[in-house]
Amino acid sequence: MKIERNLEEHSLYLNMGPQHPSTHGVLRVILKLDGEYIEEAEPVLGYIHRMHEKMGENRTYAQYLPNMGRVDYLSALSYNQCYVGAVERLTGIAPPPRAEYIRVITTELNRLSSHLLWFGAYVLDLGGFTPFLYSFDDREHILDLLESITGSRLTYCYFRFGGVSKDITDDFITGTRAFIKRLRMHLPMYETLVTKNVIFINRVKEVGIITPEAARRYGVTGPALRGSGIKYDVRKNEPYSIYPEVDFDIPVQDGCDALSRYIVRMLEMEQSMRIIEQALDKLPEGPVMAPKVPKKVKPPKGDCYFAVETARGDFGIYIVSDGTETAYRIKLRTPGFSNLSIFAEISRGTLLQDAISTMGSLDLVIPEIDR
Amino acid sequence: MLLSKTKTAIESIFPLEIKEADYARVGYHLEVILDAEKVVSLAKVMMAQGFYLEDVTAIDLNPDMEVIYHYAHTEGCCRVTGRAYTPRHAPEVPTIAGIYSGANWHERETHDFFGITFKDHPYLVPLLLPEDADFHPLVKEDGKVKQLKDIKRAEVKEQAGAPAAGEGKPAPAGGEKGEKA
Structure with a gap:
């Protein structure tokens, strides 16, 4: 870490990152400190910028699919879903019902794995090592399940225009049901171990206050917004896929602090499990790919916007087609970008140690912010 | 309800610029095509109506970039898309920051990727680059680089007086400028 000192101002300049363990990736935050208090914070982005949007302009629609698993590697399937959804809306390809169910089942499993990783890493940031080991143990089961059908453990590229690449197996269904049973047993343990732990509560309660008004000015979405008492979830507000057919709740907390955001995510895990169970019960028979999907997708001229709810919030893709095999413009609206932009404002005047709990509670995934 | 309320609010300030979009096909409900100077007034209307800003981006087109x-x-569920046009050789729009x-x-970010100057922006230095x-x-x-008409959706023929397929949407600001060039 590089420390610069300006003796005239009596301020301390501190670089948090790009190698700080609590930034989870390569984010750098320049902090101007007055003692232990943050006077000014400036996130510096771009350390893992790969220009995904340019890549979308020089390859065919199908060739761009693997990129989606690499924008946000922790909820890759939500990104898969958004991209295929956008192209399907543009071309009018309709996936069969079984494929839509499989998409939702696997995406929700992916959301669980993302939340479990966040849970472990967040508590680790705050100094608790053991929950990390438990949550990674649980997460491992999801990775095994998803590996058995998608072929990869992290950067999934499983959805196709008009369906999914491979049908799920009976082993996957039994495995998923067994996993849900296991996680239901483990969640109360997490609650006693962490949620009710007084040391943890002192680190997160009334820390990193995001008022609903500030959240709107910055375009904060996802659990970070629902922790500020606003019930907004793309799955309910703008239903896509089979979400209207399953029954689930949107957990909301109105504390506006890191603890509220933590609780929202913990409650969301139960809702994801409910969605998976219902989808498995209702899973229709049939093909998993629409018939006659052209090998080279060539959408008509025009533009289209498609949004999904990822583990971190509202992710939208805006595609502009000029009628060729390659998109004229692909814009990725990632939730983490907007969620991080509020950090400078909410960390002003707080303690340095609170910056860690604030940043962790936003659930940042840097590759998704830098794109 | 939300849609009609929003439509009325935007219409009161931009009666000519607003048009309804086919949500099932494009994923947004309303489209507002503006002159570059008016993006701030649109932002004020949207703020008053309780909207949040999803993103700001651009498309490189000839002769005018689309912001x-x-x-x-x-x-x-209500999505509104605002579009403004600014000359490609010296792109500039006011900031809504x-x-x-x-x-x-x-x-x-848009400045990084497209070189568009956002007038009066408090800190317009590279973010991702x-x-x-x-x-x-x-x-x-x-x-x-293509023209506006090359990326615009062909109008549905059923509409009375709709232009023939393939022709650009008649846009109050951008369309006219595009035709002049």
């Missing part, structure tokens, strides 16, 4: 503002609402704080980063970057990656080469 796009996506707005969405947290109560219900004074109204939507989140626009600060979105505009810096290196601080000494002297290129704008999403600006297309001269041979590859």
